[in-house]
Amino acid sequence: MSKAKIAVISYSLWGHVAELAKEAAEGARATGADVTEYQIAETFSPEVLVKMKADKSLTKDLPVLNAQDLKNFDGLVFAFPTRFGRAPAQVSALFDRTGGLWASGSLLGKHVTMITSAGTQHGGVETTALTTFPFFVHHGMIYVPIGFQFPELSEISEITGISPYNAATVAGGNNSRRPTEKELRVSKAQGTYFAEIVGQFVRGKI
Ligand SMILES: Cc1cc2nc3c(=O)[nH]c(=O)nc-3n(C[C@H](O)[C@H](O)[C@H](O)COP(=O)(O)O)c2cc1C
Known part of the structure; x- marks a missing residue:
């Protein structure tokens, strides 16, 4: 049986998103999907990153995504x-390199x-x-939101960044808050749910 091919593509300056992305990748792998993790190319100079006290320890060893890589996956x-x-501008810079993929319709119908x-x-x-949807819409991609399927969405005993659009964290004005157990759990569940949806689509095509 053909495995869903999924790319988890992250940009994170202080590691919050990187932690969530790791969970999503793990959640997707749990479905048997073939998952590859990437980082998005940096546009800041090393000097600026030092001044910003960036911490890329979780993403620095990931391969940098080439825009052409996007067409090799069923789900992104x-x-x-x-x-x-x-x-961030780094994400816009990546999409600004996808004109050829747009012209050839290479991302049409991908989740x-x-x-x-x-x-x-x-x-x-x-x-x-x-505000990110236009990138996806212009490429004809199918956005998969999480809706309110997880109890964490409706439970309000603590602050979370989670919404029906996606898993998220609230890093704090000075980035001192780390992703909570709840936010990490929903991120992993989002990865699993997404991979299941993509998997159904891939198997349906055979
Ligand atoms: C230039 C800049 C603009 C930002 N704009 C916002 C913003 O509009 N709203 C907000 O809540 N946080 C804003 N932030 C905070 C970042 O979103 C926060 O540092 C980030 O979510 C931490 O994730 P990371 O550790 O994965 O980089 C901004 C940060 C920077 C550097």
Whole structure:
């Protein structure tokens, strides 16, 4: 039986998104999917990263995604933090390299989902998903949201970044809050759910 091929593609400056992405990858692997993890190319210089006190320890050994790699997968999980309520420039730079894939329709019909992080509770978790949709829509990709299927979505005893759009964390204004057990759990569940949906589609095509 053909295995769903899934890429988990992350950009993370201080590791919050990287932690969530690892869980999503593990969740996807648990379905038997063939999962490859990538990092998105950095556009900041090493000097700027030092000044920003970036911590890329969780992603530094991952291969850097080449835009052409995208066409090799059935499902794409993007994981990146918010910047002013939308995707970081590094993500835009990646999509700006996908003109050829757009022209050839190479990403048409592929499934896609995303995971994010914001410094503050209402500072961009949902808008980052919404403002990223044009990339997916123009390529004709099918976005898979998580809806309210997990009890963590409706449970409000603690702050979480989770929404029906996706798993997410709230990093804190100074990035001092780490992803919670709940947020990590939903990220893993999102990876599993996404891989199951993609798997059904891949098997249905045979
Ligand atoms: C230039 C810049 C813009 C940001 N804009 C927002 C924002 O609009 N809303 C918000 O809540 N957090 C904002 N943040 C905080 C980041 O989203 C936060 O540091 C990130 O989610 C941490 O994830 P990471 O450790 O994976 O990089 C911003 C951070 C930077 C550096």
